[in-house]
Amino acid sequence: MAKVVVIGSGPAGVSAALYIRRSGVDVTVFSMGVSLSGLNKAEKIENYYGLAEPISGGELYAQGIEGAKRIGVEFVEDELLSLMFNDTFTGFQITGKTQVLEADSVILATGASRQTLKIPGMKEFEGKGVSYCATCDAFFYRGKTVAVIGEGPYALHEVQALLPHAARVMLLTNGIESLPDVPAGVSMLTEKIAAVAGGERVEKIIFANGTEQEVDGVFMALGTAGSTAIAKKVGVQLAGNSIKIDAWGATNVPGLFAAGDCTGGLLQVAKAVYQGAEAGLAAVKYLRKKQ
Structure with a gap:
């Protein structure tokens, strides 16, 4: 040691x-x-x-x-x-x-x-569904749907921290096509992200192609x-x-x-x-x- x-x-x-x-x-x-x-x-x-x-x-x-x-x-x-x-x-x-x-x-x-995304809703929902620490906050998303934004080893580490707690975990690569090996049961979306939206808390992610994905929480894990x-x-x-x-x-x-x-x-x-x-x-x- x-x-x-x-x-x-x-x-x-x-x-x-x-x-x-x-x-x-x-x-x-x-x-x-x-x-x-x-x-x-x-x-x-x-x-x-x-x-x-x-x-x-x-x-x-x-x-x-x-x-x-x-x-x-x-x-x-x-x-x-x-x-x-x-x-x-x-x-x-x-x-x-x-x-x-x-x-x-x-x-x-x-x-x-x-690192974060400069898109509508990201700053507004910090602490209201947007998190930067899966180990800290995974417990609060038991049985819920969460998304991790990132594409490298750090993002996969956050995914692993969420898997024992969340009902569904998604990895959003925000337009990056060079994809990592994703754990079984984790869905991956490569579309560019346009916004995070909701009422008092995060409710969905809006993609640049106009599609939407309902989520209860978003975890930022861009880069390192x-x-x-x-x-x-x-x-x-x-x-x-x-x-x-x-x-x-x-x-x-x-x-x-x-x-x-x-x-x-x-x-x-x-x-x-x-x-x-x-x-x-x-x-x-x-x-x-x-x-």
Whole structure:
């Protein structure tokens, strides 16, 4: 079991890992690699301390990784599907597409994205039939009809979480024709989605071709699991679309910390590195008290 797993390999995650490893604690960074890093999208960075000349985001990302590897930080590349408590509730289980890790403490540093559809009804029905966490809300849809919007491993993970509870589960790929292997009993619709509609709660999905599908709930699982969706699965308090933390990066869940863009505020490398250092040191203190 890794002592600490840091989810995210951007400035906040790598900064946290550096401080953890320099404190003599084993740490693994779990991420999807450079392709999903917001830093990699920056053409030039020239407002960061210590840079005599501008540097591309990709170069800064690569240098951060190499520096962490040099002092013994482990890196794992995989798609994150879920973060849950372990069987004894004494630590955490991090499930990826190809592997499962366990840790005594976790730091979320996964950026600020939460993917949704910009269509009528999606925002209006949040909390009224539109959900971003099947593990959190599946129980409320016992014997009902639900739809998961997505087309990849994360969407299939949400489908599996709903199957023991809902009477019917549908997978809506929103126009994507490259289809995954769907579990038996799950129907799949590939039509483009135009709107979510209803009265006080979600009642139906309207497709671009004019057809409709009655549903009791809609679960968003586009792309990969975002920070807030992952955090909600273990009961983390949110502030809007950001993870709520204290001055040391701790969430309301013991052993779970967060840093960087996923906590809101200034979306800058300097802030991410600072918060990563705070969260890394706080995780080390948490482990020492736990021993």
